[in-house]
Amino acid sequence: MSIRDIIEGKKQWRAHMARVDALPPDYQIVYKEIQRYFFKVGPVDLADGNLLGGLVDFFEEGAASGRLVLELIGEDVAAFCDDLIKDSPTYADVYQASTKKKTRTTGK
Template sequence: MSIQDMIKGKKEWRAHVARVKALPQDYQFVYKEIQKYFFKVGPVELTEGMGLLSGIVDLFEEGAALGKGVLEVTGSDVAAFCDDLIKDSKTYADIYQESIDDAVNKSIKKVTDKKK
């Protein structure tokens, strides 16, 4: 990653944060909780640009402009809302599980090949 890319990314992040800060308080709170949730769950796409997070801000800006409460936009189960957004996304947990499965399968194959 070049310095120019890092500077561009930092500018994009600052603009993103400014958009979040412009949201009503309830939207800001729920956005921050969603962000924490995604950082814990770890969808791979979260680190590839800001598409997912920007999309949520877009949705929240639209909801706020229509005068809706944040839970009217997300539903009362915010975690389920998040899970639905990433249901078809690969997470870092998925990648880790696959690597463990591969390592176990290779070890088992070596053991069974030695027995033959």
């Protein structure tokens, strides 16, 4: 990864967060909780930017239509998050697969 890639990535992240900051306060709070949850759980494809970017798109549409954020996602934010990433491997899944593979090869 070159310096140029790092700088471009930072610019994209700042633009993304500017979109989040433009959302109504309740949307911002829920977005940041979802973001924190994803950073803990670690879906592997989080780095490609589609998941969080798509979430901001979804929230922008909901806010524009005048809906409350919990009307969009439901009362259980964690269940909403889990449903979003149910088909995505997490870093925990990758780690488990690697330890199972290591156990099979070493026999322990």
